[in-house]
Amino acid sequence: MYLCRLVEMMKKSKQAPVKNEEIFEVVYKKALNFLSFKERTLSELDEAIGKYLFRVSIPRNEKENLKKEVLEELGKELIVDDASYVKDYILECVQAGRQVSKNQISQFLYRKGIPREDITEGIEKYYTPEVEEDMILSLCEKKMTSTADRSKMLRYLLSKGFTPSIVYAVVDTKFKRY
Numbered sequence: 687m688y689l690c691r692l693v694e695m696m697k698k699s700k701q702a703p704v705k706n707e708e709i710f711e712v713v714y715k716k717a718l719n720f721l722s723f724k725e726r727t728l729s730e731l732d733e734a735i736g737k738y739l740f741r742v743s744i745p746r747n748e749k750e751n752l753k754k755e756v757l758e759e760l761g762k763e764l765i766v767d768d769a770s771y772v773k774d775y776i777l778e779c780v781q782a783g784r785q786v787s788k789n790q791i792s793q794f795l796y797r798k799g800i801p802r803e804d805i806t807e808g809i810e811k812y813y814t815p816e817v818e819e820d821m822i823l824s825l826c827e828k829k830m831t832s833t834a835d836r837s838k839m840l841r842y843l844l845s846k847g848f849t850p851s852i853v854y855a856v857v858d859t860k861f862k863r864y
Contacts (some may be wrong), residue, residue, distance in 0.1 A: 773808055
């Protein structure tokens with residue numbers, strides 16, 4: 687909003703055109719405000735900055751340069767970091783007790799615009815087979831009240847996207863107990 691008013695005021699007053707430094711400061715503040723509500727990914731921030739700059743009537747190459755400058759400045763200050771976003775999201779899923787598979791985590795993070803390399807590295811580091819086994823076990827116990835059929839349980843857990851070898855091992859041990 688402030689960015690549009692700044693450009694319009696400069697046009698109406700027929701003063702010198704708005705300098706890139708002024709636009710940079712406004713967009714940088716807007717980006718900080720955008721980041722202040724919750725943790726964001728680099729692609730989300732890139733998209734938001736693009737929306738801010740869309741309203742400004744400057745050449746496209748200058749818009750791209752401004753966007754790069756703002757992203758670089760925020761990257762230097764470590765405000766936006768996709769690797770830390772991946773880590774925080776995976777640990778949040780694990781610690782909150784949400785029964786989420788590797789595939790579901792990977793799909794969510796990919797939709798957020800995070801590179802595949804960062805996703806696979808984060809999953810390998812923070813989503814261990816033991817964690818997945820615990821999640822499958824808790825889902826299995828929860829589902830045991832309504833389903834006592836082994837094949838239904840296997841289908842249910844596999845449809846959630848869990849690793850088949852771990853699912854079979856957990857279900858086999860669960861059904862030997864009952």
